Amino acid sequence: MGDGPESFPVRSRSLKISIQSEPADVFVSRYTDRVLVVISQLASFGTVLSTQREQVLGRGSTFKVDTLLGDRANPMPELCARQLAQSAADAGCDLPLLICLGLRPSAATLAGMRELLDAVAQHNIW
Template identity: 30%
Template sequence: MNTDSSTSQFPVSQLNFSRQIKGNETEIIISRYEDHFMVIATQIGTLGTIMYARKEEGVSINPTFNVSVIFGKRDEPMLVACARQMIEHMSLSGSSRPLVLSLGLKDHSVETLKGIVSAVMDNNMW
């Protein structure tokens, strides 16, 4: 079932939707705060691994992106890669806000993570 709903209530705007990703119902919530974005993608009904991603401003022409695991699985490089890909897409779209990303997934495969990134980019709020 694909349901989409958007709310624009002060102070947080959010978009809620669900997608079938590799056979698993995936609930996705994108919230826009004044100073950051938060994306929650869950197949298990809980938050899962929580990461913080930001673009490092510096003198270099090429931007640097930093991702850190706040809570959860620290030994899952694909989750970190997913967060890095999202913050890079956000930056290319003109957003300079950091990202808090929560992934509660049954499946940590490349296909699942690509599906989540694709769903979020298709429904972005930046």
């Protein structure tokens, strides 16, 4: 993808999944410099996070996650963002992610995050 008009329209994909028996909308748009991922059960963006791949000396790479907006006290959104970034990288996506997680409290649990990640992996949104 280039930076000119040939990079538009933006490639997007949407789907519906279930997290903890509650429906969730997933929307993914791939831009030239990052991928926007919105996963919401609340019809809002919720917590907004940014991921960036970082090289670890002699040990491959890891992902830096920054919470841009939203609850910083709950570790679940950052855990989920890190796992989504790894899933994208494993699928060949080398762009940073901008992730919006608008999840109900029942889905913002370890079990809910596992369901979310399994659904994303199953649908290969990258």
